Amino acid sequence: MISIDGVSQTFKGKSGPVEAIRDISLTIGEGEFLTVIGRSGCGKSTLLRMVAGLLKPTKGEVRVAGEVVREPRRDVAMVFQKPALLPWRSVEDNIMLPVEIFGRRKADHRAQVDRLLETTGLTAFRKRLPHELSGGMQQRVSLCRALIQNPKVMLMDEPFSALDALTREELAVELQRIHMDLGTTIVFVTHSIQEAVLLADRVAVLSSRPGQVRRLVEIPIPRPRSFGHNAHMDQVAGVSAELHSLLLSDTHLPKTSTL
């Protein structure tokens, strides 16, 4: 579905060039859930923005559904770290925004909005304005707004990182269900190992700047997965530990190499 082919990104910063991403190649299959994990500043958002067509790679190219990405595509939906809701629009009008922008008929999408509100438990809040909602609810609205696009691919940049731990888990479980229902291809950036293990088919561990793929870790745990007690706790603990050591050992690498 997505192929990232030798992609690099170097920003021209004020104090010289910043190499954010170096030579990343990845193939993401149709319906796959890939999480990208890495330390802060390693270029995760940059990578995602290149896949979204918001940023042109300095080298290499990204293909979605076989076509080279040169600009954003309407079958690729983004979910950002902040909910990015329009404060003057009610919940349902915010969800309708992509429909309006795409010039489609709102009437054709009413039923889908109802369904999305239902699955995310927002039905009672459909007329509310964003500032009347909790952070978790706002992020649910933002998720609905992405889903109304009926995207082939969803790109999610730390969508739950501003939420408290319990809400995060709740939303992660919800997202897993949505993914199982719809089979959308999802690239999900996070720096939570727990989240990565719950959600991913594969985890791409990025190294510190410049971001490179340090390891691709398969998560062969059957779905639906859950936090807390379950039948696969040993496996979960195993992969979590592996991811942990991959991320931790990384800190020392650049230091020792520059000494």
Add this chain to the structure above:
Amino acid sequence: MTDFDAGSRTSRVWTNVGLPILGVIITVTGWWAITAAFHIDPFYVPSPADVVDTFLRTPEFLLQETWTTLQRVLIGFAIAVALGLVIAVTLAASRTVERMAMPILAAINAVPKVALAPLLLVWMGFGDSPKIVMVVLVSFFPVIVSTMAGLTSTPDDLQELTRSLKASWWQTFVKVRLTWALPQVFVGLKVATPLAIIGAVIGEVVNPDRGLGSVIAGSGASNDTPLAFAALVLLAVTGVVLFYLVAGIERLLVPWRVAK
């Protein structure tokens, strides 16, 4: 405001209506007390009672002049707002135009408007139009600056969102940037409201025919300080009413902001 009981109805009426009224009462009493305590000659500073007496001598006349000034203010303000919004939108739409026009606009704004009043008299003679033009000249700039600030303050996440949806420039402008700018626009309108009144008074003082500014100019000639004060009080009241009117419209149009 972190009053614990801010939610209850009586306390809200108290903070929104009671406190402002109390402020006015204290100020007027203070004014009165000072003029009484120091035996100040009403020729220099009349007491509130002198001012009220003066007003009651010719209430129809003063209210008529107030209405004249108010009309000029409202027409001029409406033109200034329309002009300011159009200019701001044009400037925000094109970097090139902005670069070219901004120094000119800033220069126009920096010209002391009083200095223009005699010119306006030459160009337009007596009557309403030079006063209305003065109102526009004095009050259009804050509208432009604040609207532009609002139009360029769209947060990054919303910009990324519209880009990722491949929204056209026009769609982004109408659906996101313009509404996002509204709170800022109202900041400009609130700055421009008193300026509009000042503009009308400048026009009327320099080029007196009718209106409260002319009353003030005339009272100087006849040494009638209480009359000047009566006119000033009426101007002040007009200013307060207009300001709260704008604030009220803001409440209607920008409920998401006011609720925060």
